Amino acid sequence: MLWFIGLGISGFKSIPNEAIDILSKADIVYLEQFTSPIGKSDLTKIKNATKGEFKPAKRWLVEDGKEILKNAKKKKVVLLSYGDPYIATTHIELRTRAIEQKIKTYSIHAASSLTSMIGECGLHFYKVGRIATIMSEMELTTPYYVIYKNIIEGNHTVLLLEYNQDKDFFLEPNDALNGLVETEKGQKRNVISTSTFVIIASRIGFKDQEIVSGKISSLKKKNFGKPPHTIIIPGRMHFTESDALKIFSQCIDEPFDNSEKTKKISNQMMEKYVPMVKDALAEIIPLYKDQKEFQVILENAELYIQDAEKFLEDGLDEVAILSIGYADGLVDALRLAKGLDPKM
Numbered sequence: 001m002l003w004f005i006g007l008g009i010s011g012f013k014s015i016p017n018e019a020i021d022i023l024s025k026a027d028i029v030y031l032e033q034f035t036s037p038i039g040k041s042d043l044t045k046i047k048n049a050t051k052g053e054f055k056p057a058k059r060w061l062v063e064d065g066k067e068i069l070k071n072a073k074k075k076k077v078v079l080l081s082y083g084d085p086y087i088a089t090t091h092i093e094l095r096t097r098a099i100e101q102k103i104k105t106y107s108i109h110a111a112s113s114l115t116s117m118i119g120e121c122g123l124h125f126y127k128v129g130r131i132a133t134i135m136s137e138m139e140l141t142t143p144y145y146v147i148y149k150n151i152i153e154g155n156h157t158v159l160l161l162e163y164n165q166d167k168d169f170f171l172e173p174n175d176a177l178n179g180l181v182e183t184e185k186g187q188k189r190n191v192i193s194t195s196t197f198v199i200i201a202s203r204i205g206f207k208d209q210e211i212v213s214g215k216i217s218s219l220k221k222k223n224f225g226k227p228p229h230t231i232i233i234p235g236r237m238h239f240t241e242s243d244a245l246k247i248f249s250q251c252i253d254e255p256f257d258n259s260e261k262t263k264k265i266s267n268q269m270m271e272k273y274v275p276m277v278k279d280a281l282a283e284i285i286p287l288y289k290d291q292k293e294f295q296v297i298l299e300n301a302e303l304y305i306q307d308a309e310k311f312l313e314d315g316l317d318e319v320a321i322l323s324i325g326y327a328d329g330l331v332d333a334l335r336l337a338k339g340l341d342p343k344m
Contacts, residue, residue, distance in 0.1 A: 001072060001075070001076045001077065001103070001104045001105075001106070002068070002069070002072035002077050002078075002079065002095070002098050002103050002104070002105050002106075003022055003026070003076075003077065003078040003079070003105075003106045003107070003108065004079050004081075004085035004086070004091055004095060004105065004106070004107045004108070005019045005022065005023075005078055005079070005080050005081070005085060005107075005108045005110075006019075006081060006082075006083055006084040006085045006108060006109055006110030006111075006112070007038070007042075007080060007081065007082050007083065007110060008083065008110035008111045008205070009082075009083060009110075009111045009112065009113045009116050009204060009205025009206075010205045010206060011038065011039060011041075011042035011206070012041075012042040012045040012046055012049075014110065014111065014205070015046075015110070016108055016110060018108055019080075019108045019110075020049055022078060022108070023046070023049045023050050023051075023078060023080070024049060024050070024051050025051070025052075025076065026050065026051075026052050026076050026077065026078045027052045027053065027071075027075035027076045027077065028052055028053045028054075028055060028071055028075060028076075028077045028078070029046075029050045029052060029053070029054050029055070029077075029078045029080055030055050030056075030057040030061075030062070030068060030077070030078065030079045030080065031043075031046060031054070031055070031056050031057060031080045031081075032057045032058075032059075032062050032079065032080070032081045032088075033056060033057075033058075033082075034058060034059040034062070034163070035081060035082055035083070035087070035088050035163075036082040036083065036113070036163065036228055037163070037227075037228070038082060046080065052076075057079070059090075062079070062090055062091070062094060063090055065093075065094045065097060068094065069094075069097060069098055069101060069103065072098060072103045073101070073103055079091065079094070082113075083110065083111065083112035083113055083114070084109050084110055084111065084112040084115075085107060085108075085109070085110075086107070086109075087112045087114055095107075111205070113204045113205055113228075113230070114131070114158065116204055116205060117158075117201045117204040117211075117230060117232070118156075118158075118232075120201065120204055120209070120211060120248060121199055121201060121211055121213075121232060121244075121245055121248060121249060122240075122241055122243075122244025122245045122247070122248045122249075123156055123232070123234065123237075123241050123244075123245070124238060124240075124241055127154070127155050127156050127235065127236075127238075127241075128155060128156050128157075128158060129146075129149070129150030129153060129155030129156060129157055129235070130146050130149070130150060130155075130157070131146075131157075131158045131159075131160065132146040132147070132157065132158075132159055132160070133159070133160040133161075133162070134159055134160070134161055134162065134171060134176045134179065134180075134231075135162045135171070136162050136169075136171050136175070139183075140179045140180055140182075140183045141183060141187070143159060143180070144180060144183045144184070144187055144189075144191060144192065145187075147159075147180070147191055147192065147233055148189055148191045148262065150233075150235055151191060151233070151235050151258055151259045151262045152259070152262060152263075152264050153235070154235045154236030154259055155235045155236075156232055156233065156234045156235050157232065157233040157235070158230060158231075158232055159176065159230065159231040159232070159233065160230060161173065161176055161227075161228070161229055161230065161231065163227070163228060170227035170228065170229070172224075172229070173200045173219075173224055173229045173231055174219070174220055174221075174222075176231060177198065177216050177219070177220070177231065178220075180192045181193065181194060181216065189262065189265070189268070190261055190262050190263070191262055192216075192233075193216070194215065194216045194217040194220070195215050195216070195217060196215065196216050196233065196258055197213070197214065197215055197233075197234060197253065197255060197256055197258055198213065198214070198215075198216055198219065198231055198232065198233050198234075199211065199212070199213040199231070199232040199233075199234065199245070199249065200212045200213070200219065200224055200229055200230075200231060200232075201229070201230045201231075201232060202224050202225055202226075202227070202228070202229045202230075203225070203226060203227075203228065203229075204230070208225070208226075210224065210225060210250070211248060211249035211250065212224065212249060212250045212252065213245055213249045213250070213251050213252065213253070213255065214251065214252030214253040215252075215253045218252045218253055219252065233258060234255070234257075234258055235257075235258060235259050236257050236258075236259045237255055237256075237257060241255075242255040264317065266312065266317035266318075266320060266321055267312070267317075269321060269324075270308065270309075270312050270320060270321070270324065273324050273328065274305065274308065274309065274324060276328075277301075277305060277324060277327050277328050277331055278305060280328075280331045280332075280335065281298070281301055281302065281305070281327075281331050284298075284331065284334050284335055284338065284340070285298060287338050288334065294334065297330055297333075297334060298334070300330060301327045301330040301331050301334075302327075304323045304324065304326045304327035304330070305323075305324065305327045307320075307323040308320045308321075308323035308324035308327065311323055
């Protein structure tokens with residue numbers, strides 16, 4: 001038998017009463033601490049509530065899962081974790097393996113800091129897009145594009161910051177934000193800058209929780225205190241979200257819409273290539289004024305440009321890019337025929 005039990009967001013005091021009873025009857029209790037740290041006081045209380053064997057579980061032990069599953073076949077085993085047990089995909093995978101091995105599984109859910117912090121910040125949960133994690137020793141291209149796609153759709157981005165249990169290391173919010181600003185210099189999608197509005201949520205669920213919001217430039221020298229920290233980059237905020245954020249957080253700057261300055265890649269491409277192809281077409285038209293056999297090609301190039309603009313207006317981004325590509329190809333061919341270099 002294998003129980004998956006959530007601690008909630010406030011340490012031992014937030015453990016459901018039902019879970020306390022199960023802990024007292026379990027043969028083995030594994031406490032995983034790689035998703036979030038647990039204070040010494042709470043650790044002692046959990047140990048005292050456990051009558052059977054108590055074992056701290058590092059990431060490798062849970063990911064490997066063999067020891068836990070082997071014991072669960074004959075004993076009553078509990079995997080205890082911070083927040084809700086199924087926020088971590090590792091736990092879902094372990095439960096899947098348990099069921100496949102005919103091991104009975106049970107769950108006790110609890111509040112998660114991920115879901116709680118959205119309400120604590122005054123944001124609407126249904127507007128949260130894809131979540132990303134920022135690691136200290138990895139390129140930030142993936143989280144950068146997660147932010148980009150979320151902002152394009154008007155959604156908020158939750159950025160989890162690296163926690164390494166073995167090294168007792170937490171990535172600081174400012175280090176993560178600096179990394180994103182540096183990534184912008186290479187990507188140039190106008191997604192992140194020092195004027196981007198962000199929210200830093202710290203120690204959600206504890207007495208010393210703190211929520212600070214403002215431009216990156218306004219927050220870069222601030223000390224956010226003890227971890228854990230989470231960064232939220234809002235997308236398009238409803239006025240009720242902005243009003244709540246100003247009351248719920250230490251709001252250094254007036255909240256604003258981060259999505260106003262960011263355009264889809266298709267729009268950025270069209271803004272670049274449509275004028276370029278139009279200018280190239282206008283340049284070669286006089287060169288073919290006495291050659292009627294080329295007029296159809298010139299007209300088709302013009303029609304492709306018009307179609308591209310119309311498709312983009314209608315939201316058919318891929319077709320719009322294809323159309324301007326066709327126009328560009330025709331114009332390049334006509335330029336080459338006259339001994340001119342294609343314009344790129």
